[in-house]
Amino acid sequence: MTRTLITSALPYINGIKHLGNLVGSQLPADLYARYRRARGDEVMFVCATDEHGTPAELAAARAGQAVADYCAQMHEVQADLARRFGLSFDHFGRSSSPQNHRLTQHLAARLGAAGLIEVVEEEQVYSPADGRFLPDRYIEGTCPNCGYDKARGDQCEECTKQLEPTALIAPRSAISGATDLEVRKTRHLFLRQSALRDRLRDWITSKSDWPVLTTSIALKWLDDGDGLRDRGITRDLDWGIPAQFEGAPWEGMEGKVFYVWFDAPIEYISATAEWAEANGMSEKDWKRWWKTGEGAENVRYVQFMGKDNVPFHTLSFPATLMGSGEDWKLVDYIKSFNYLNYDGGQFSTSQGRGVFMDQALEILPADYWRWWLLSHAPENSDSEFTWENFQQSVNKDLADVLGNFVSRVTKFCRSRFGEEVPEGGENGPAEAALIAALAERLRAYEAHMDAIEIRKAASELRAIWVLGNEYLQEAAPWAAFKQDPARAAAIIRLALNLIRLYAVLSAPFIPEAAGRMLAAMQSADDSWPADVEAALQALAPGHGFRVPELLFAKISDEQREEWQQRFAGGRDA
RNA sequence: GGGCCUGUAGCUCAGUUGGUUAGAGCGGAGCGCUCAUAACGCUUUGGUCGCAGGUUCGAGUCCUGCCGGGCCUACCA
Numbered sequence: 116m117t118r119t120l121i122t123s124a125l126p127y128i129n130g131i132k133h134l135g136n137l138v139g140s141q142l143p144a145d146l147y148a149r150y151r152r153a154r155g156d157e158v159m160f161v162c163a164t165d166e167h168g169t170p171a172e173l174a175a176a177r178a179g180q181a182v183a184d185y186c187a188q189m190h191e192v193q194a195d196l197a198r199r200f201g202l203s204f205d206h207f208g209r210s211s212s213p214q215n216h217r218l219t220q221h222l223a224a225r226l227g228a229a230g231l232i233e234v235v236e237e238e239q240v241y242s243p244a245d246g247r248f249l250p251d252r253y254i255e256g257t258c259p260n261c262g263y264d265k266a267r268g269d270q271c272e273e274c275t276k277q278l279e280p281t282a283l284i285a286p287r288s289a290i291s292g293a294t295d296l297e298v299r300k301t302r303h304l305f306l307r308q309s310a311l312r313d314r315l316r317d318w319i320t321s322k323s324d325w326p327v328l329t330t331s332i333a334l335k336w337l338d339d340g341d342g343l344r345d346r347g348i349t350r351d352l353d354w355g356i357p358a359q360f361e362g363a364p365w366e367g368m369e370g371k372v373f374y375v376w377f378d379a380p381i382e383y384i385s386a387t388a389e390w391a392e393a394n395g396m397s398e399k400d401w402k403r404w405w406k407t408g409e410g411a412e413n414v415r416y417v418q419f420m421g422k423d424n425v426p427f428h429t430l431s432f433p434a435t436l437m438g439s440g441e442d443w444k445l446v447d448y449i450k451s452f453n454y455l456n457y458d459g460g461q462f463s464t465s466q467g468r469g470v471f472m473d474q475a476l477e478i479l480p481a482d483y484w485r486w487w488l489l490s491h492a493p494e495n496s497d498s499e500f501t502w503e504n505f506q507q508s509v510n511k512d513l514a515d516v517l518g519n520f521v522s523r524v525t526k527f528c529r530s531r532f533g534e535e536v537p538e539g540g541e542n543g544p545a546e547a548a549l550i551a552a553l554a555e556r557l558r559a560y561e562a563h564m565d566a567i568e569i570r571k572a573a574s575e576l577r578a579i580w581v582l583g584n585e586y587l588q589e590a591a592p593w594a595a596f597k598q599d600p601a602r603a604a605a606i607i608r609l610a611l612n613l614i615r616l617y618a619v620l621s622a623p624f625i626p627e628a629a630g631r632m633l634a635a636m637q638s639a640d641d642s643w644p645a646d647v648e649a650a651l652q653a654l655a656p657g658h659g660f661r662v663p664e665l666l667f668a669k670i671s672d673e674q675r676e677e678w679q680q681r682f683a684g685g686r687d688a
Numbered sequence: 689g690g691g692c693c694u695g696u697a698g699c700u701c702a703g704u705u706g707g708u709u710a711g712a713g714c715g716g717a718g719c720g721c722u723c724a725u726a727a728c729g730c731u732u733u734g735g736u737c738g739c740a741g742g743u744u745c746g747a748g749u750c751c752u753g754c755c756g757g758g759c760c761u762a763c764c765a
Contacts, residue, residue: 127765168765239763250763269763277689277761331692332760339691344762375765422693422759431762453693453759495701496694497758504700507714515727523724530723570701574713581728588729593722607723665725 117156118413120404120444121148122383124420124428125165125210128189129174131196133469134500135455135462138488139421143450143569145202146489147417149623150564152203153643159404161386162197163208164190167355168375169250173290175354182354186211196472200481201626206393208386210378215385219356219378220363223304223348225439227364231307234365235347239301240268240280244293248301248351249280253290256283302367304358305345306377308434312343315430315437318445328422329449333429346431348377380432384443404444411444417567418449425451450567453493457500470500470682478678482625483509483667489624490573502679506670513625517580517617518666521632523587524610525662531596532604536612538656540605549586549609553579553616554647560620576621583613611636611660612651616644628666635663 123144126132141162148160166186175185186209194207209215226232239248254268259282263273267289268280280286287294308315319325319333337343349358355372359365384405391401403410418428428449436443455462462469475484487508491498528537556579563572587610596603618632619641633641637660644650654660 125765129765165765170764248763252764267764270761280763328693328759335691335760336762339761346762350763374763379765423765426760426762427765456758491700498700501699504714508700510725511714514725519725519727521724523728525724527723574702577713584728585730587723588721591721591723596723667725669725 117151117154117415118404119148119151119156119158120411120414120416121151121158121160122416122418123160123162124418124424125163125379125382126193127168127170128164128166128186128193129170130189130464131192131471131473133457133462133464133471134475134484134488135457135469136421136464137200137472137484138455138492139452140419140424141197141202142200142485142488143452143492143567144419145204146569146623147419147450147564147567148203149626153619153622153641155643158205159387159390160203160205161208161383161390162202162204162206163210163212163382163386164193165375165379165382166190166209166211167352167372167378168350169247169253169352172247172352172354183211196476199476200472201485203626206386206390208382208389210375210382210385212382212385212389214388214392215378215382216356218385218388219373219381220360222381222435222439223358223373223377224362224364225441226306226435229438229440231310231434231438232304232348232365233307233345234302234367235305235345236300236302237347238298239351240286240296241299242288242291242293242296244295245288245291248299249288249290249296251280253288254280254283254286254296255289256286259284301351303347303371304349304365304368306348306431306434306438307345308343308431309345311434311438312337315343315433318433318437319429322448325449326451328453329425329429329451332422332425336426336430343430348374350374376427376431377435380427381435407442407444409442414444416444416447418446420449420451422451422453425449448567453495453497455488455491455493455498455500458502459499474682479509479670480627482628483513486513486573486625489569490577492569494568494570502675506672506675509667510669512577512580513628513667514669516577516584517621517628520580520583520587520617521614521635521663521666524583524607524614525635525660527592528607528611528660529662531600532607534660534662536608536654536656536658536660537604538608539601540599540603540608542605542609545586545590546605546609549582550648550651552582556582557620557644557647564623573624576624579620580617583610583617586610586613608654608656609651612654615640615654616647616650619643619650631663631666635661637661 121144124140148158152158172182175182178185190209240254241248251268255265257264258266258271260276261273263271270277286296316337349371352372356378358371358373359368387401387404404414405411433445457469487505560572560575563575590606592603592606614632615636615638618629622629640653
């Protein structure tokens with residue numbers, strides 16, 4: 116049996132994610148996970164909240180909560196939204212878990228023992244008023260280049276010039292506004308990625324099937340300037356995984372924690388360990404996914420992420436695993452995404468611009484969003500959400516093409532034959548042509564899903580739905596019924612079976628609606644069709660069914676305008 | 689500044705290693721059907737493939753330059 120390991124980039128803990136975040140990793144990862152399961156793979160699909168770092172501490176402070184409490188609460192909020200969006204994680208973990216503490220410290224110790232970690236002393240800006248060192252971004256001041264008074268310590272957004280925080284005129288803390296900033300010396304652990312440069316390059320260049328977006332970013336980092344730079348993997352923060360621990364091959368790291376980007380990807384592994392523990396399983400059960408000496412050698416590992424995550428997944432995380440000298444499974448395929456824009460601008464968490472996961476579900480069920488987002492996934496370039504486009508796609512694809520097909524078939528049968536699959540008649544040339552067309556499109560659909568070409572897969576699925584309407588038009592059971600009821604029975608028997616088949620094929624995209632279609636057909640057979648003709652005989656004459664409730668409601672112009680208005684002004688408006 | 693991606697019908701996008709009259713869906717127009725969520729089907733209308741050069745028997749596809757959009761540039765995550 117094929118075994119597929121799937122991870123989605125970890126959503127950061129500080130708030131509810133917007134639709135751009137969703138379509139950039141978790142949603143396509145779920146699509147693929149559902150598809151691989153349907154094809155019979157043994158699948159391990161893990162995700163988690165990414166809980167460490169400065170923004171989490173600040174968000175907790177704003178909420179007036181202890182960081183640990185804030186994270187615990189936000190984890191539940193995100194887990195609940197994930198469930199309601201149908202994200203079928205085998206486990207949704209937390210990067211703050213004890214498992215991740217243990218594994219992160221273990222890997223760090225291994226890297227230290229291998230001589231891949233060194234202690235570096237550097238100077239950083241410290242804010243006594245805030246009681247913390249400030250990352251460059253959290254220092255504001257006047258740009259020495261253009262005079263913009265809200266330039267950040269890493270870059271001036273006005274003139275785009277890159278800056279050193281010490282170059283700012285009249286620097287102040289972006290957190291408190293305090294101006295009594297001082298430069299202090301501090302010591303940190305650095306991961307000597309540069310020592311692994313050749314191994315990383317060999318590994319990356321061996322991945323000839325990766326998307327350009329993925330490899331070009333990785334190679335840029337490997338070759339830019341003096342080549343891959345070493346990277347600080349500790350921070351002066353309270354909340355995180357302690358960098359000083361028993362068995363650590365270094366000293367003087369008391370009060371420091373690992374950098375969030377060091378421990379976050381390790382959580383992919385730890386989340387699998389959490390899964391095993393939560394299900395009363397043993398270490399062996401999760402290691403067979405991650406240790407090539409313990410079963411993972413025949414696992415195919417696919418990662419999903421936005422393009423901003425690529426350097427960490429192609430370089431620093433592999434460097435961590437390679438450098439440990441242990442037999443950790445490295446990723447086989449990285450699917451990366453561009454950004455989804457919102458109505459002429461960017462989605463923005465900080466400005467509350469766009470539609471957020473909780474708001475989306477207040478308006479419409481998950482499948483509406485899943486379909487639009489996946490069929491417009493920003494695979495090759497940034498794409499844009501507009502309410503007009505959303506309304507048009509949902510109404511045409513889901514309500515008219517698929518929903519109406521289910522409706523016309525079931526209602527016609529109920530009124531002419533009653534609520535069971537009619538018997539009599541037999542397949543003719545029209546049915547043979549339909550089956551041939553379906554078989555061909557199914558092959559194309561599978562090929563696109565196998566290649567994780569999401570938009571192409573979506574358009575192929577839609578074309579499969581359209582085949583049903585074309586067939587009905589040509590076979591015209593309403594006309595046949597008058598002269599030859601047996602002929603009409605054969606047509607409608609096939610059409611009812613088509614509904615079941617569509618449920619199976621559509622489930623990765625629209626799982627909830629697919630479930631209702633299957634339930635209406637009163638069938639538990641959701642097996643992927645090996646043979647189209649056979650699959651279209653699953654519902655035998657006499658098998659009962661129900662006319663389902665409206666599968667997809669159309670979005671009215673009034674609704675569209677109302678939502679457009681409601682989301683025009685930002686989250687709190 | 690540097691690197692990468694991108695610019696194809698009104699809109700959203702396909703276009704394999706350069707190869708006959710550039711494709712799809714939506715939208716527009718017309719016709720048909722009447723089972724159905726005024727849904728469905730058929731036909732049809734849309735393009736100097738960002739601009740200018742070049743290579744070639746042949747360029748949407750390769751090269752150069754320019755213009756526009758986007759991302760990244762290592763302490764946000």
